[in-house]
Amino acid sequence: MEALNTGHGTEIFRLTPARCNIFIVRRNSRSIMVDSGISFDRHRIEHALERKGIIPEAVVLTHTHFDHAGNAAWLAHEYGAEIVVQEDEKESLAEGDTPIPKGTYHFTKSLVSLGEKIAPVFKYEPCKADHVFTDTFDLDRFGISGYIIHTPGHSPGGATIIIDDSIAIAGDSIIGTIPGSPFPPFADDEGQLIRSWKKIIDTGCHTLLPGHGKPVSRETIINEYSKRSRTQ
Numbered sequence: 001m002e003a004l005n006t007g008h009g010t011e012i013f014r015l016t017p018a019r020c021n022i023f024i025v026r027r028n029s030r031s032i033m034v035d036s037g038i039s040f041d042r043h044r045i046e047h048a049l050e051r052k053g054i055i056p057e058a059v060v061l062t063h064t065h066f067d068h069a070g071n072a073a074w075l076a077h078e079y080g081a082e083i084v085v086q087e088d089e090k091e092s093l094a095e096g097d098t099p100i101p102k103g104t105y106h107f108t109k110s111l112v113s114l115g116e117k118i119a120p121v122f123k124y125e126p127c128k129a130d131h132v133f134t135d136t137f138d139l140d141r142f143g144i145s146g147y148i149i150h151t152p153g154h155s156p157g158g159a160t161i162i163i164d165d166s167i168a169i170a171g172d173s174i175i176g177t178i179p180g181s182p183f184p185p186f187a188d189d190e191g192q193l194i195r196s197w198k199k200i201i202d203t204g205c206h207t208l209l210p211g212h213g214k215p216v217s218r219e220t221i222i223n224e225y226s227k228r229s230r231t232q
């Protein structure tokens with residue numbers, strides 16, 4: 001993925017290829033990281049930060065599944081990054097244990113029943129949050145012109161980061177691995193997720209960056225939303 005520029009002095013880029021998308025949001029040489037990746041990607045992340053000369057002031061978690069929150073404790077310890085999480089997943093993060101969601105398609109439903117049998121694999125290093133929010137959180141304090149909104153559905157504490165009112169980093173609320181199919185293969189509550197999509201659409205963002213895969217356009221989300229909101 002090319003680095004994106006909001007036109008208002010903020011740059012957003014993927015840190016390094018990894019199991020989940022880890023984004024850096026940078027403005028006037030201050031940076032935050034969105035999601036921390038899975039623990040086995042730690043060396044790759046460390047090298048990328050070093051190579052690019054980035055010291056993240058904060059790590060914002062779009063949610064706390066093991067593949068997104070696996071390095072949060074390490075980043076806090078190693079770089080002094082402040083950890084931001086939505087209230088409803090603060091405890092899962094503190095325990096390093098977030099339940100895996102239900103499958104939303106036939107094939108992912110059977111994957112989940114397999115996953116439940118190997119659940120300990122999904123645990124990660126416990127991490128204490130520095131900032132916990134309920135509905136919204138302003139990123140001003142880190143020098144970033146943006147805010148976070150609560151977008152539950154994939155998981156209870158789902159969060160979407162809105163940068164310069166134009167780019168949304170949506171975690172697993174949106175998926176970019178299958179072109180034209182942005183609905184995630186796993187979700188705790190599909191109806192709630194659809195309502196969260198409405199919130200994301202209402203921000204006016206034109207580009208949506210998912211937790212896995214490539215950027216998704218506003219039009220793609222609006223089309224899928226109008227289909228799904230009729231059947232929910």
Ligand SMILES: [Zn+2]
Nearest residue numbers: 063065154172
């Ligand atoms: Zn997830």
